[in-house]
Amino acid sequence: MARSTLAMILFLLIFLLVYGGLHLYMFLKAKAAFAFDTKISIYVALFLLLMVFAPILIRQLERPGLEYVARVFAYIGYTWMGILVLFFSISIVIDLCRLLVYLAGLITQKNFSILTSITPYHFLIPFLLSIFITTYGYFEARDIRIERVTIKTSKLPKEISRLKIIQISDIHLGVIVGEDRLKTILDIVKEENPDLLVSTGDLVDGEMCNVTGAVRLLREIDPPYGKFAVTGNHEFYAGLDRALAFTEEAGFTILRAEGITVEGFLNIAGVDDPQGKSYGLFTDISEKELLSKLPQENFTLLLKHRPVVDEGALSLFDLQLSGHAHKGQIFPFGLITKAIYPTDDGCLKLENGTYLCVSRGAGTWGPPIRFLAPPDVMVIELAHRNGQ
Secondary structure: OOHHHHHHHHHHHHHHHHHHHHHHHHHHHHHHHHOOOHHHHHHHHHHHHHHHHHHHHHHHHOOOOOHHHHHHHHHHHHHHHHHHHHHHHHHHHHHHHHHHHHHHHHHHOOOOHHHHOOOHHHHHHHHHHHHHHHHHHHHHOOOOEEEEEEEEEOOOOOOOOEEEEEEEOOOOEOOOEOHHHHHHHHHHHHHHOOOEEEEOOOOEOOOOOOOHHHHHHHHOOOOOOOEEEOOOHHHHHHOHHHHHHHHHHOOOEEOOOEEEEEOOOEEEEEOOOHHHHHHOOOOOOOHHHHHHOOOOOOEEEEEOOOOOOOHHHHHHOOEEEEOOOHHHOEOOHHHHHHHHOOOOOEEEEOHHHOEEEEOOOOOOOOOOOOEOOOOEEEEEEEEEOOOO
């Protein structure tokens, strides 16, 4: 069996186990709160079972002729995913509070059963809150911010006072994030008029059946120093050949463990996302080896989907641009991404005056919502260290 097939089977098994567990938790909470009879329990269980398999069914519907059905089912299935994860997060907090009250009752020998007993409110409060947050998050996901960063360097030629780089990341073009959202993103890019445009992965998501309009919109952007892209994990999920073909047709130069020098003063290097290892498609080269081949007197820009810094290559680049984390996309998952990565949002100054800048991404994965993690387009300006 091919390595990619084994990787996909393992991913699906883990996903179904975790996602199914969340649905089971909700079912047990609802049954305890409302004391369903057998008939209603069956109806609720069947709905939840359908939602467990909804992401898999959506992928099966992503084919020519079924785009509309896939889009409708995706909005239902993925919006439910958002409601579910928010319900779980809120409900767990309530459960912990109930546990603390119960323990306090044991210690003080007092009866707090009125606070610890399960009532319909223990289900309705987190459920209604999750619906409210999901509704708010739907609109937050469309409020694309511009994050501006200025980095001073002595490696720009004297005749160039400033160099504007725009980073787009994690757009996740597919059945939910389509041409309308892409146009909104690219209108921002056009207005900023960049010298260089980079995509730091997860440009696509899903089968991408009809890409003509998206290709046309992306090809309209033609910065003087070019457009460059690297793979994200979703390029491999979507099918690497299709993803690369789309990205190249859209006018990007894809850097897969490659580095080039632009206009004699700017090095741009890019590496594959490590997800490719699971599919046997990873272009493997150490970042130190890759970057050491480039002229060290030049400003070196490293494109890397995940915001992880290779300590061995730290002195060989000036700026690493990454995405992937979405700042968790839905709070409180931002607490997890913040714990995993050096930073999951904005710019962090590293050793030797180098920088790691991380975009929250311009699109959404899964639930078409964001909560306390608004989407962004990053505008990075390189300026002379002694310039104004």
